[in-house]
Amino acid sequence: MRNVTLILDDGSRFSGKSFGYEKPVAGEVVFNTAMTGYPESLTDPSYAGQLMTLTFPLVGNYGVPPFTIEPNGLATFMESEKIHAEAIIVSDYSYEYSHWNAVESLADWLKREKIPGITGIDTRELTKVLREHGVMMGKIVFDESDEELIMKNEEFPSYADINYVDRVSCKEIIHYFPDGTSNCSTADSSFLIPHSSLKKVVLVDCGVKTNIIRCLLKRNVEVIRVPWDYDYNGLEFDGLFISNGPGDPDTCDVAVQNIRKAMANEKLPIFGICMGNQLLSKAGGAKIYKLKYGHRSHNQPVRMVGTERCFITSQNHGYAVDNNTLSADWEPLFINMNDGSNEGIKHKKNPWFSAQFHPEAASGPTDTEFLFDEFVKLL
């Protein structure tokens, strides 16, 4: 096994062994404390540009499910069409795997998708460094020549400067129907497709996870997935959904402008998840800041404001909405019980709300899936 080194921006080095594809990469080093879910997390487009460290020590022991695609074009078991994380960093890669639905090992999958994997890293120590310093950029290098190459290379600008949403969003409009079919078009004429009697939800794709689309379809609505910067205003639809997505929400001003335009219709139901919470908040005038090391796990406790109800949620975000900047028309909907940060907002009069966590789970607890019911009821 080839030696490989992770070098953080502050100069700290961690040595391990390669078990994935061998190529030098750079990205924002983040940690996730979930015990399971590597197939879903690796294919979650919100991890684009990031080197994903897993703190749970044993990784790979349940293999990888098949990458089958449903007739509507969505992957059956994955959250998108490919791995979006730049690399995976683990403590103890399990070369043996066993699971009823596994068809290959994590190592083989990584090699096929040309994604590096490192094992033998003290991921708890690495996480302590990231918790104390905050997340930082890092590089994975295989030998000294790689190191020099990456050091000199200008092609790795800082994480916040890249519009990752533009990289991962769909490039055409796709209609999904609850009967499991879909059709797509690059032209606006796709809206001329004979309209069904179903309620229609425009889904602004900032890097949507497939389980969000599945959760909507399961509730018998037609989903019209549009590119992140597409202006859907003027079209006929019953509700607006704003998806999760990678990177800094400040790179998505076009999407914010479009949401503001949609808000001219005070009766239009709007629901956002994760990046969607941040973009809806920005459209409402609030400000976003970067958390020191983000929330990435399956056990983030959130309280519904005004109640004693607490939910355990799945999360993956590095930015947060500043509660103090919400205008008088808005209020926090959920608050994180660990650090008091914002976990969702709601408008005081209009049917507009959002969650910073992932009610669609995939992976993680499904306790908050009822938020999709609430949204569909409003349509």
Ligand SMILES: NC(=O)CC[C@H](N)C(=O)O
């Ligand atoms: N999962 C997401 O949508 C993440 C949102 C945003 N990119 C963040 O890191 O905060």
